[in-house]
Amino acid sequence: MTRPLFSRGDGLLLLxxxxxxxxxxxxxxxxxxxxxxxVVLVNGQRWARLNLFxxxxxxxxxxxxxxxxxxxxxxxxxxxSPCPNKLCVHTGWLSQGGEVAVCLPNRVSVKxxxxxxxxxTINF
Amino acid sequence: xIVAVLRILLLFSLVxxxxxxxxxxxxxxxxxxxxxxVEVSLFGVSEQQGRQxxxxxxxxxxxxHRTWHAWHPGPLGRxxxxxxxGESFSAPPSILPLIQRGAELSxxxxxxxxxxxxxxxxxxxxxxxxxxxxPPPQPAAIHAILDQHPSMDDVVVDGIRLQCRxxxxxxxxxxxxxxxxxxxxxERLQEMGIKDAVVNAGGDLRAIGRHGDRPWxxxxxxxxxxxxxxxxxxxxxxxVFTSGDYERYxxxxxxxxxxxxxxxxxxxASGLSSVTVFSRQADxxxxxxxxxxxxxxxxxxxxxxxxxxxxxGVLLVxxxxxxxxxxxxxxxxxxxxxxxxKVIYSEAL
Amino acid sequence: MTTPxxxxxxxxxDDHLIAGFTALAITIHIAESALPSLLPGIKPGLAxxxxxxxxxxxxxxxxxxxxxxxxxxxxxxxxTFLSPTFFLSAAGALASVLVLGLLAAVSxxxxxxxxxxxxxxxxxxxxxxxxxxxxxxxLFVPHxxxxxxxxxLMSLAAVLGLASGLLTHTVLARLNSSPSKA
Numbered sequence: 001m002t003r004p005l006f007s008r009g010d011g012l013l014l015l016x017x018x019x020x021x022x023x024x025x026x027x028x029x030x031x032x033x034x035x036x037x038x039v040v041l042v043n044g045q046r047w048a049r050l051n052l053f054x055x056x057x058x059x060x061x062x063x064x065x066x067x068x069x070x071x072x073x074x075x076x077x078x079x080x081s082p083c084p085n086k087l088c089v090h091t092g093w094l095s096q097g098g099e100v101a102v103c104l105p106n107r108v109s110v111k112x113x114x115x116x117x118x119x120x121t122i123n124f
Numbered sequence: 125x126i127v128a129v130l131r132i133l134l135l136f137s138l139v140x141x142x143x144x145x146x147x148x149x150x151x152x153x154x155x156x157x158x159x160x161x162v163e164v165s166l167f168g169v170s171e172q173q174g175r176q177x178x179x180x181x182x183x184x185x186x187x188x189h190r191t192w193h194a195w196h197p198g199p200l201g202r203x204x205x206x207x208x209x210g211e212s213f214s215a216p217p218s219i220l221p222l223i224q225r226g227a228e229l230s231x232x233x234x235x236x237x238x239x240x241x242x243x244x245x246x247x248x249x250x251x252x253x254x255x256x257x258x259p260p261p262q263p264a265a266i267h268a269i270l271d272q273h274p275s276m277d278d279v280v281v282d283g284i285r286l287q288c289r290x291x292x293x294x295x296x297x298x299x300x301x302x303x304x305x306x307x308x309x310x311e312r313l314q315e316m317g318i319k320d321a322v323v324n325a326g327g328d329l330r331a332i333g334r335h336g337d338r339p340w341x342x343x344x345x346x347x348x349x350x351x352x353x354x355x356x357x358x359x360x361x362x363x364v365f366t367s368g369d370y371e372r373y374x375x376x377x378x379x380x381x382x383x384x385x386x387x388x389x390x391x392x393a394s395g396l397s398s399v400t401v402f403s404r405q406a407d408x409x410x411x412x413x414x415x416x417x418x419x420x421x422x423x424x425x426x427x428x429x430x431x432x433x434x435x436x437g438v439l440l441v442x443x444x445x446x447x448x449x450x451x452x453x454x455x456x457x458x459x460x461x462x463x464x465x466k467v468i469y470s471e472a473l
Numbered sequence: 474m475t476t477p478x479x480x481x482x483x484x485x486x487d488d489h490l491i492a493g494f495t496a497l498a499i500t501i502h503i504a505e506s507a508l509p510s511l512l513p514g515i516k517p518g519l520a521x522x523x524x525x526x527x528x529x530x531x532x533x534x535x536x537x538x539x540x541x542x543x544x545x546x547x548x549x550x551x552x553t554f555l556s557p558t559f560f561l562s563a564a565g566a567l568a569s570v571l572v573l574g575l576l577a578a579v580s581x582x583x584x585x586x587x588x589x590x591x592x593x594x595x596x597x598x599x600x601x602x603x604x605x606x607x608x609x610x611x612l613f614v615p616h617x618x619x620x621x622x623x624x625x626l627m628s629l630a631a632v633l634g635l636a637s638g639l640l641t642h643t644v645l646a647r648l649n650s651s652p653s654k655a
């Protein structure tokens with residue numbers, strides 16, 4: 001009952017498996033530019049690292065109070081903050097690597113990280 | 125046979141693990157200093173080098189912020205008091221270069237960039253930690269200052285002594301202090317032997333060198349909607365500075381009053397949403413962005429000022445969303461919005 | 474490859490065989506779970522070699538019993554019965570058993586497209602990983618970021634599956650070349 005190690009059936013299966021795996025990479029790995037992680041800084045220090053694919057709400061403490069940050073569907077934003085201008089809130093949703101929103105009075109900022117960011121820095 | 129199997133398995137594992145190796149990253153740190161967010165990116169430095177360099181920059185920025193603050197008590201405040209007295213006095217070494225550079229840039233801009241109108245800025249409520257809420261000041265109050273024509277020419281520099289002939293002069297370097305500070309920061313980094321870096325102070329940046337094997341990728345934010353307007357690659361030594369009506373402003377009865385005051389009319393400039401200037405020196409780019417914002421969307425108004433100041437490229441967005449651009453930027457700017465904006469090319473600089 | 478066996482009729486010997494092989498598989502499985510894994514969810518899967526051996530020598534039905542019993546009894550012994558881990562293992566085991574059944578049906582002795590231990594190991598591992606992944610994706614972590622992990626997991630599963638198939642072939646060859654006891 002000793003048969004050869006590698007039969008035609010095996011060969012076909014190997015080919016099919018290879019094709020499958022390559023197709024999976026091609027189909028699922030095109031999002032490299034978009035950020036997958038964000039970092040929350042308080043006073044310039046890392047306070048939390050967020051997985052953007054995990055919807056969540058955060059209350060980030062600063063000298064003025066808590067800034068409310070929301071992660072939803074791969075994007076992140078300030079929802080509310082105890083500052084007079086609410087510029088941080090007006091910045092809106094961040095999704096690309098390098099994008100930043102900051103609440104200066106409350107010393108809280110959020111930035112999107114990406115392995116190979118489309119932008120190293122944002123001018124505004 | 126088992127050994128052979130294990131060897132193959134080991135080989136495969138190594139192949140996979142080596143594929144996970146990350147590309148070398150830039151050293152990046154964010155400072156909350158100078159009244160804004162300063163982001164420093166350094167390439168080709170060790171973690172320790174990076175930390176030391178950024179700590180040094182942090183000290184520098186804190187010093188500059190204290191020294192040049194337009195309304196908190198400090199050296200600039202004292203200078204303004206002494207200027208108002210009309211007497212001659214010795215200029216503090218931390219302020220004198222700022223005054224000289226400011227005067228030079230003001231002249232080149234034809235007075236559109238004018239750091240001597242601090243009283244107007246204060247009148248409109250932009251010289252305070254709290255955002256102004258309106259209403260706009262009375263025309264009489266505006267003209268009281270305007271009619272005295274405060275200008276940098278009124279500040280006479282004699283060696284290290286200063287004297288001012290015009291009591292309406294109050295120095296507020298807000299329109300170019302960031303650029304000036306960024307230049308000092310880049311110089312500091314170069315002194316430390318760092319050749320590839322970006323210093324971004326509140327969105328305005330100067331980049332030197334490259335990001336390793338590729339240029340620095342800069343995204344220009346859209347003045348009116350979230351997201352990026354355009355992408356541009358920067359390498360060598362270049363500053364990218366933007367002045368916009370969305371930075372500091374108040375709305376009153378449906379009209380937006382932004383913090384960039386036209387020194388000729390005494391009212392906030394309003395023809396444009398934003399101006400982005402490309403130039404080597406950051407203080408020049410900063411002052412030019414302000415001056416061109418004041419000049420407005422008409423090419424006959426802004427192009428001569430851009431030429432006189434010697435900038436390398438200009439990109440303006442007017443209130444209708446149309447982009448005006450100097451032709452030198454054509455190859456470098458890649459617009460990212462859908463649909464693409466309408467672009468009008470000016471004459472070459 | 475198999476002699477048709479009615480499910481309701483088991484000879485005493487078959488019961489002993491199933492018990493024996495399941496015990497072997499469970500032992501290997503428990504020993505393996507004590508080891509730290511390189512990446513979450515990735516185990517060398519040596520216990521799968523037992524499943525493949527049983528499949529090649531005693532047929533699909535026996536292999537199915539061994540595979541599923543291993544998950545059930547193993548989880549009770551380790552203490553993860555009815556936990557998310559259990560459901561993931563069960564999904565993986567079910568998927569690989571079904572795929573093996575398909576391939577076994579196609580690989581009747583003499584068929585030119587018969588699949589050997591190498592192919593079986595490969596297919597079983599890919600099916601096992603897919604079963605686990607999709608259950609995890611649908612039930613536990615339905616976020617698109619997880620999808621970027623899938624091709625990586627499948628690549629590793631393919632390699633480990635081939636390895637287990639190779640190991641199975643070797644063991645079979647050894648067993649066949651000497652008077653077999655089991």
